[in-house]
Amino acid sequence: MKAVLVQVIDEIKDLSPDEREDALYRVSPELFAQLHQKKEKRREHGLPDLIGADGGVVMRFAPNPSGPLHLGHARAAFLNDTYVRRYGGRYILRIEDTDPKRVDPTAYEMVQEDISWMELGIHETVYQSDRFSLYYSVGKELISRGAAYVCTCENDAFREMKMKKVACPCRMQTAEEGMAGFDQMLDGGYEEGGVTVRLKTDLCAPDPAMRDFPLFRVLTSVPHERVDAIVYPLMNLSVAVDDHLLGMTHVIRGKDHIANTGRQRFIYDYMGWDLPHYLHYGRMSIDGVVLSTSGMREGIQEGVYTGWDDVHLGTLRALARRGISPLAVRSAMVDIGIGETDISFSWENLYAKNKEVVDAGADRFFFVADPVEVTVHGAEPQVASAMRYPGDPKRGYRMIPFEGTVLLPAEEIRKRHSMVRLKDLFNVRLQYSGDTVTATYAGTDLKEARDARAPIIQWLSPGYGTLCRLLYPEGDISGVCEPVVQDLVGQMVQFERVGFARVERSDSSGLTAVYSHR
RNA sequence: GCUGAUAUAGUGUAGCCGGUCAAUCAUGGAGGACUCUCACUCCUUCGACUGGGGUUCAAAUCCCCAUAUCAGCACCA
Numbered sequence: 001m002k003a004v005l006v007q008v009i010d011e012i013k014d015l016s017p018d019e020r021e022d023a024l025y026r027v028s029p030e031l032f033a034q035l036h037q038k039k040e041k042r043r044e045h046g047l048p049d050l051i052g053a054d055g056g057v058v059m060r061f062a063p064n065p066s067g068p069l070h071l072g073h074a075r076a077a078f079l080n081d082t083y084v085r086r087y088g089g090r091y092i093l094r095i096e097d098t099d100p101k102r103v104d105p106t107a108y109e110m111v112q113e114d115i116s117w118m119e120l121g122i123h124e125t126v127y128q129s130d131r132f133s134l135y136y137s138v139g140k141e142l143i144s145r146g147a148a149y150v151c152t153c154e155n156d157a158f159r160e161m162k163m164k165k166v167a168c169p170c171r172m173q174t175a176e177e178g179m180a181g182f183d184q185m186l187d188g189g190y191e192e193g194g195v196t197v198r199l200k201t202d203l204c205a206p207d208p209a210m211r212d213f214p215l216f217r218v219l220t221s222v223p224h225e226r227v228d229a230i231v232y233p234l235m236n237l238s239v240a241v242d243d244h245l246l247g248m249t250h251v252i253r254g255k256d257h258i259a260n261t262g263r264q265r266f267i268y269d270y271m272g273w274d275l276p277h278y279l280h281y282g283r284m285s286i287d288g289v290v291l292s293t294s295g296m297r298e299g300i301q302e303g304v305y306t307g308w309d310d311v312h313l314g315t316l317r318a319l320a321r322r323g324i325s326p327l328a329v330r331s332a333m334v335d336i337g338i339g340e341t342d343i344s345f346s347w348e349n350l351y352a353k354n355k356e357v358v359d360a361g362a363d364r365f366f367f368v369a370d371p372v373e374v375t376v377h378g379a380e381p382q383v384a385s386a387m388r389y390p391g392d393p394k395r396g397y398r399m400i401p402f403e404g405t406v407l408l409p410a411e412e413i414r415k416r417h418s419m420v421r422l423k424d425l426f427n428v429r430l431q432y433s434g435d436t437v438t439a440t441y442a443g444t445d446l447k448e449a450r451d452a453r454a455p456i457i458q459w460l461s462p463g464y465g466t467l468c469r470l471l472y473p474e475g476d477i478s479g480v481c482e483p484v485v486q487d488l489v490g491q492m493v494q495f496e497r498v499g500f501a502r503v504e505r506s507d508s509s510g511l512t513a514v515y516s517h518r
Numbered sequence: 519g520c521u522g523a524u525a526u527a528g529u530g531u532a533g534c535c536g537g538u539c540a541a542u543c544a545u546g547g548a549g550g551a552c553u554c555u556c557a558c559u560c561c562u563u564c565g566a567c568u569g570g571g572g573u574u575c576a577a578a579u580c581c582c583c584a585u586a587u588c589a590g591c592a593c594c595a
Contacts, residue, residue, distance in 0.1 A: 209591040
């Protein structure tokens with residue numbers, strides 16, 4: 001028996017995968033079918049399917065109004081949005097303003113602006129500051145059931161007990177004492193910092209983060225913008241209450257909330273609520289920009305940044321200013337997905353996405369950075385005509401006059417080319433003596449320029465260019481560009497051989513454009 | 519320290535209930551075609567399973583250990 005088996009196995013070993021499949025099919029067509037079934041369930045979506053989502057979903061985007069939204073927010077916003085669009089259902093914007101210390105009054109509006117820029121499919125907006133009474137009643141319910149207690153221990157003392165897995169004295173109080181204590185909190189009977197309501201969890205929980213975490217605090221030093229309160233809910237209470245009351249089916253958030261999910265589960269259990277499905281995506285590091293709201297605010301105050309839309313920041317308004325399309329951000333975020341792995345955000349990938357959406361709509365123009373005036377000998381005045389978009393005559397032409405001298409980018413001069421092709425005009429030979437450059441007309445034959453490996457460069461006439469400042473994150477560059485660009489304020493253009501830019505404004509001092517990417 | 523999670527090309531991502539994976543797609547690099555842009559489009563090409571053990575006929579896929587990274591252990595969210 002064994003000998004036969006060994007022999008068979010050896011035979012199979014020598015077969016190629018295809019041959020094995022054939023053999024399987026001959027022996028058992030059913031198994032063969034099963035084999036291929038597994039492969040069918042490949043998905044076409046960018047994001048994995050959600051479990052329990054077939055009947056539609058209720059999801060939320062829950063920013064804290066402490067400043068404008070940035071790339072980190074965009075990930076949560078677009079991930080949730082994408083799923084709600086896929087499965088149908090409701091997308092709720094929940095403004096988490098339960099900490100007056102972290103509320104910037106101007107942020108309420110900025111958040112709304114950023115959300116409409118992202119074009120999220122929001123169905124309903126709620127403010128947690130409107131819902132304090134709901135939080136209080138759940139709090140009371142928990143206390144009256146003996147699930148929570150009013151704790152007056154000092155912060156450090158409590159932490160020490162927590163680490164030692166021992167109960168604090170307050171934990172012994174009866175439900176009645178707890179209720180009385182909570183009423184006293186509401187009546188202003190406690191100083192800020194002197195009291196907290198804690199949930200009874202499991203003091204022996206292996207994760208110290210789970211042990212008797214706080215639900216409410218007293219805060220009087222900072223008034224709230226929108227609500228007159230002394231007792232403030234902490235996020236685990238307010239989030240759990242709202243997620244349940246608003247009927248969340250799925251919660252997608254960063255893995256920094258993974259411990260909070262565990263804590264909120266205790267509240268759900270006490271209240272007998274059904275838990276939503278939770279998904280936690282990994283941390284996203286973004287280099288080159290400051291992401292922390294407080295860091296940005298500081299920089300603005302110190303004058304390091306010009307404002308929330310400073311091109312050095314990772315805010316959505318800064319991206320918008322740089323000509324990044326919300327579609328590109330959406331696509332980049334969906335591409336990144338909900339993996340739990342920590343990742344580094346790639347500007348390169350975002351730029352590639354943006355180019356996809358922006359290229360076809362951006363007409364081409366000349367921008368001469370750091371212009372150097374060069375006289376061209378032997379050429380008649382004439383007018384060059386260049387397409388606004390290569391290959392598409394229907395989009396029209398730019399007429400660029402040549403009158404004997406040209407402005408060339410200083411960088412090209414530095415390269416000491418012996419011959420260049422002035423794009424859409426003619427070839428010139430360049431001679432250098434010291435700092436001066438002279439150019440001599442060298443025919444109009446494009447092929448000659450190609451054969452001579454002469455670079456084809458952009459140019460303008462001294463009398464024809466409009467001053468243009470191009471804002472780069474690395475520093476501004478000044479130059480001249482075609483005057484017609486003045487009519488394109490707010491639009492994307494491509495400065496040939498320079499890159500894409502958004503025309504920001506046009507005034508008496510010239511144009512300002514913000515560089516996007518190549 | 520405690521608790522938990524993760525580890526695929528430069529970057530992001532697919533695969534991960536074992537075989538069809540000398541590993542997908544995108545981005546990026548190199549080269550080329552097209553083109554009066556270093557854009558677009560197209561073609562070719564480069565580049566990765568953290569390390570070590572184990573299980574198995576077979577491991578990117580399962581198990582263990584190591585390492586690294588991240589998160590939480592707030593009267594923030």
